[in-house]
Amino acid sequence: MTTLDGAVVLITGANGGLGREFVAQALARGAAKVYATARAPRQWDDPRIVPLALDVTDRESVRAAAAAATDVTVLVNNAGGTSQASLLDDDLAGARQLFETNFWGQLEVTNAVLPAVKANGGAVVNVLSALSWLALADTYSATKAVFSSATNTQRLALAGDGVQVLGLHLGYTDTPMTAGIDAPDKNDPADVVRAAYDGLEAGQLEVLADETSRQVKAGLAAPISALYPQLG
Numbered sequence: 001m002t003t004l005d006g007a008v009v010l011i012t013g014a015n016g017g018l019g020r021e022f023v024a025q026a027l028a029r030g031a032a033k034v035y036a037t038a039r040a041p042r043q044w045d046d047p048r049i050v051p052l053a054l055d056v057t058d059r060e061s062v063r064a065a066a067a068a069a070t071d072v073t074v075l076v077n078n079a080g081g082t083s084q085a086s087l088l089d090d091d092l093a094g095a096r097q098l099f100e101t102n103f104w105g106q107l108e109v110t111n112a113v114l115p116a117v118k119a120n121g122g123a124v125v126n127v128l129s130a131l132s133w134l135a136l137a138d139t140y141s142a143t144k145a146v147f148s149s150a151t152n153t154q155r156l157a158l159a160g161d162g163v164q165v166l167g168l169h170l171g172y173t174d175t176p177m178t179a180g181i182d183a184p185d186k187n188d189p190a191d192v193v194r195a196a197y198d199g200l201e202a203g204q205l206e207v208l209a210d211e212t213s214r215q216v217k218a219g220l221a222a223p224i225s226a227l228y229p230q231l232g
């Protein structure tokens with residue numbers, strides 16, 4: 001079980017739609033300090049917020065941020081991207097690049113920050129997706145699927161150190177990432193982050209933040225054609 005009251009929280013992609021909510025709601029729950037990390041950190045008008053440069057795909061940047069934040073108790077791996085790159089492209093460079101951001105970069109950040117989190121018996125929150133379980137978004141789905149698997153590996157490996165590893169699954173949420181997607185009833189990012197932090201503080205290992213995530217996970221037990229009706 002993790003409390004945010006008095007916690008020191010490091011958030012990646014803190015300038016994004018969910019990232020800003022992770023920052024604001026950590027402070028609202030009593031966090032003592034928030035490292036708001038981003039490729040281009042912005043200024044925040046709050047002395048409890050420490051802006052830090054962190055590009056998850058740049059190992060030097062990751063290491064420098066981890067070295068500057070040795071008091072972290074809660075890590076939120078929120079940064080992520082999308083791409084038009086397909087797993088079926090002749091040239092897989094674009095797909096590899098998305099894996100650098102959405103998978104390898106996530107592991108680089110976690111492994112760099114882990115000594116602090118372990119020392120503090122803290123927690124890691126991995127922002128996954130309902131698309132971790134549904135391959136409708138090509139390379140993006142694949143990156144989130146493998147990150148979801150790695151989340152299970154981390155959870156098992158770190159349980160003995162008292163580190164809580166929480167996987168957060170969500171469907172379409174109203175952030176800049178989905179600005180070009182015309183989907184009805186996108187989640188409010190504030191609701192998603194509230195569900196994540198409620199789960200974290202309740203000691204949960206997984207949070208399904210919306211009905212989409214709950215339905216997709218429940219559908220995994222059905223025949224593959226039920227999950228993908230377009231296959232007839």
Ligand SMILES: NC(=O)c1ccc[n+]([C@@H]2O[C@H](COP(=O)([O-])OP(=O)(O)OC[C@H]3O[C@@H](n4cnc5c(N)ncnc54)[C@H](OP(=O)(O)O)[C@@H]3O)[C@@H](O)[C@H]2O)c1
Binds near residue numbers: 015038057078170
């Ligand atoms: N919105 C949805 O519908 C939805 C659904 C499921 C899961 N998610 C996941 O939720 C997380 C947050 O996304 P969001 O919806 O809040 O989108 P967003 O507003 O686009 O935020 C994503 C953030 O990730 C940052 N980022 C991208 N590449 C990075 C890198 N190499 N190093 C550091 N930061 C990087 C971006 O930074 P820059 O400002 O520098 O570009 C941006 O601030 C992502 O992991 C996303 O996959 C979102």
